[in-house]
Amino acid sequence: MLWPTRSSFQRRAKEIRRRQFWSVERRREWQMEKLVAIVKHAAETIPFYRDRLAEAGLVNGHLQSLDDLQRIPPTTKDDLEANFPDRMLSSVGDRSDWRWFGTRGTSRRTIVVYDFLKRDLGLAGINVSMTEDAPYRYGDRSAFIPPDACNTLCGVEGLRETSVLHQLGQMLIQRQWNDSDKVGDLRTLVMNNWVKRQTLLPPFGAVGSTIDDESAGWYVQQLRTARPRLLKALPEYLYGLAQYVERSGDAPPQIKVIKPMGALMTAPIKKYVENVLGGEVREDYGSSDMGPMAFDCRERSGMHLFEDLCYFEVVCNGKPVEDGQLGTLLVTELHNRAMPLIRYRIGDVVHIDRSPCPCGRTTSRLFTEGRLENTLVRPNGTVLTDAAIGNYLYQQPQVSDYQLLERSNGRMELRVVPQGSDFSSDSLAEEAQQFLDSPRPILLRQVRTIAPEGSGKFCHCKSSSFTAFKA
Secondary structure, eight states: OOGGGTOOHHHHHHHHHHHTTSOHHHHHHHHHHHHHHHHHHHHHHOHHHHHHHHHTTOGGGOOOSHHHHTTSOOBOHHHHHHHTTTTTSOSSSOGGGOEEEEOOOSSOOOEEEEOHHHHHHHHHHHHHHHHTTSSOOBTBOEEEEOSOHHHHHEETTEEOOOOHHHHHHHHHHTTOTTOHHHHHHHHHHIIIIIISOEEEOOOOGGGTTOOOHHHHHHHHHHHHHHOOSEEEEOHHHHHHHHHHHHHHOOOOOOOSEEEEOSSOOOHHHHHHHHHHHOSEEOOEEEETTTEEEEEEOTTOSSEEEOTTTEEEEEEETTEEOOTTOOEEEEEEESSOSSSOOSSEEEEEEEEEEOSOOTTSOOSOEEEEEEEGGGOEEOTTSOEEOHHHHHHHHTTSTTEEEEEEEEOTTSOEEEEEEEOSSOOOHHHHHHHHHHHHTOSSOOEEEEOSOOOOOTTSOOOSEEOSSGGGSOO
16 A cells, blocks of 8 residues: 555654664764754755855854754744745755645744655654554544645645545546656555545534534534544544533544644643543644654653654743743754755744653653743733643633633733533633733623634634743
């Protein structure tokens, strides 16, 4: 089945698994070797980085230490938008094997380019994140509910093909067997349909985070029919399905592994989904910009970073932070020579634990706290992350769902999807004002649902004070 894809991701996945147990010293040597090579490649072949590295005083991109790396300013989404594609793509390499990917960011979309090695390592990382310490193996059935139908189901020229054999027949009839785009699409179909055995279900769409019983019942029936061992969907989708199962008494579909994707899943929602749907919630971390970056082990205490695929930094005020301290994540791609990103600002607020994990892996563990633009800064300067706000509000018995809006004048508006018949807006507003340490009363509005953003994802906190968190 893998032959048409030319993929060696299974071998690469075994290598990634082995490197998770390397000594810390051996991994640091590996990372430094890869960092030196990718920075030198960027200086020689990519105009944007040639100029940026020269300004940082790194002649010909020669990296001698990690201190040298920190002299390079972070790469931002603004940099990508201003310089893509001419100044961001390598001048060397087999472009017929490159693939362009549009990201699914909550607020902004960018385009990145992967070479074949990057895509193969990405598949290997996904394989590891889905199967490590989990009752799922490639070849088991899986189901996927994406946040954005257009980005998932449509290509540049329209709807994507969904059948391997139909795609192959059309390529033969139209003599397109040398068309790199068609061959790439065929590889993807083989991977999704034959290797992953993936069932793709439509997103909830414009109904928002609160789904009606008829629609939710349809999803549950589809999952019963598909019988996936693994379900991957937005946290809001998983939460909505669990709420339907609880209030309707309908039997939950038998799913062993439940994976939230695309957004933070707070601790109360994770516990609720597990209790109602019966599967085990397992987390991983990645982005369309960088691919897979971390996964959780059986201990489920943080996510182990793929430190052989990327180099990770957590910074605040431009300086590295100590273990456990909040900061923003910077990622340097170690293998993608088509469009390497150096010290790329993902936009997530995180902290890292480098202490040994009981599972035996020696890689650092990542804890995500939400997006930078969803982070509130209290008047006294303390930080409230998306995770902290969600952990508080989702534990309130009156709250089914919420969206917190911080205006530029400092006023707060809390939109609440109420739960139960004894909803008291006044008491909830007072308690939320105290938790947020807001100097002004909070405007509380009852709403039927929380609407998705343009990407199909959900934003539960929109902050205007996050710029005060000098990450």
